[in-house]
Amino acid sequence: MQIFNVILIIFLITCAIAVERTKDLLAAVIIFASYSFFVALLWLLLRAPDIALTEAAIGAGVTTMLFVGVISKTRRME
Amino acid sequence: MDDLIVRTVTKWIVPFIQVYGIFIILHGHISPGGGFSGGAVLGSSIILITLSLGYKKASGIISHNTSALLESGSIIWYVLIGIVGIISGNNFLTNRGSGFYMGEVGDVISSGMIPLITVAIGIKVASTVITLFHTIIEED
Amino acid sequence: MKKIFFIMTLVLLWGLMVASIVQMPTSGDIENPSYNITTHYYINKSIRDTNAPNIVSAIINDYRAFDTLGEATVLFISIIAGSSVMKNTYGNKKEKKVD
Numbered sequence: 451m452q453i454f455n456v457i458l459i460i461f462l463i464t465c466a467i468a469v470e471r472t473k474d475l476l477a478a479v480i481i482f483a484s485y486s487f488f489v490a491l492l493w494l495l496l497r498a499p500d501i502a503l504t505e506a507a508i509g510a511g512v513t514t515m516l517f518v519g520v521i522s523k524t525r526r527m528e
Numbered sequence: 529m530d531d532l533i534v535r536t537v538t539k540w541i542v543p544f545i546q547v548y549g550i551f552i553i554l555h556g557h558i559s560p561g562g563g564f565s566g567g568a569v570l571g572s573s574i575i576l577i578t579l580s581l582g583y584k585k586a587s588g589i590i591s592h593n594t595s596a597l598l599e600s601g602s603i604i605w606y607v608l609i610g611i612v613g614i615i616s617g618n619n620f621l622t623n624r625g626s627g628f629y630m631g632e633v634g635d636v637i638s639s640g641m642i643p644l645i646t647v648a649i650g651i652k653v654a655s656t657v658i659t660l661f662h663t664i665i666e667e668d
Numbered sequence: 669m670k671k672i673f674f675i676m677t678l679v680l681l682w683g684l685m686v687a688s689i690v691q692m693p694t695s696g697d698i699e700n701p702s703y704n705i706t707t708h709y710y711i712n713k714s715i716r717d718t719n720a721p722n723i724v725s726a727i728i729n730d731y732r733a734f735d736t737l738g739e740a741t742v743l744f745i746s747i748i749a750g751s752s753v754m755k756n757t758y759g760n761k762k763e764k765k766v767d
Binding site for chain 3: 556557558559560562563599602603606607610620621623624630631632633634638639640641642645646648649652653656659660663664
């Protein structure tokens with residue numbers, strides 16, 4: 451279980467760097483959704499299923515939709 | 529977005545998402561979950577309808593006025609549940625002392641005011657999410 | 669010069685973070701400072717007080733229900749802020765046409 455934790459944190463750091471590096475804002479939003487999905491898995495491993503459910507619903511669902519709505523109002527490239 | 533596959537999959541999958549959200553809200557005091565996560569799941573089902581079927585269809589299901597009414601109404605419902613505690617001679621938002629039905633441990637209708645408050649928070653979060661998204665996405 | 673300063677600051681922050689992570693107690697240890705008399709009270713008495721098996725739900729909806737009312741108020745204020753920033757979507761469409 452320890453090695454799974456380490457793999458998840460490595461994915462997390464990779465996603466956080468990739469969000470900052472990406473020029474295409476729509477792709478950055480999708481990477482951010484995967485970031486919050488990894489955070490939800492980490493909450494589940496830390497034995498907090500309530501917070502994991504909330505993070506998966508709000509972080510990966512609602513926030514992504516709000517960002518997509520804002521991008522459709524403005525422009526896509528940075 | 530006018531795509532046949534997206535429209536058909538949305539029509540099939542939205543009832544299951546809504547049933548799951550209502551399950552999370554109603555079982556908030558038994559299993560993991562609660563008002564915030566269940567309300568977010570319910571709100572994202574309506575957001576899915578808005579994204580795939582268009583704003584007109586979604587505002588036919590739940591309009592701005594209905595959404596604003598649900599928001600204000602759920603927070604008033606919360607405060608009224610708290611005032612029941614004051615009327616029965618206890619503190620604000622007292623559970624056991626103010627005469628709510630406690631029931632058996634593990635039932636859906638049990639543990640006093642906790643399911644009532646969870647339902648209020650669920651409706652509140654769902655209508656907030658829907659109103660925010662519709663305010664952003666609405667065409668001029 | 670500026671780049672060296674940035675790298676020095678980042679290394680300093682990294683060292684601070686690693687030093688604080690090393691000092692953190694392990695998850696679920698019985699010697700943790702968060703495992704105190706309040707935790708004992710919630711684990712022992714929450715079924716008797718609220719009849720709810722989910723202790724987290726019992727805390728946020730019964731013991732700390734006033735805080736949850738404050739969170740609902742935060743949501744209310746957020747929706748007021750959002751709709752006041754984009755105010756030409758709320759009702760006054762005639763003004764928009766003049767614009």
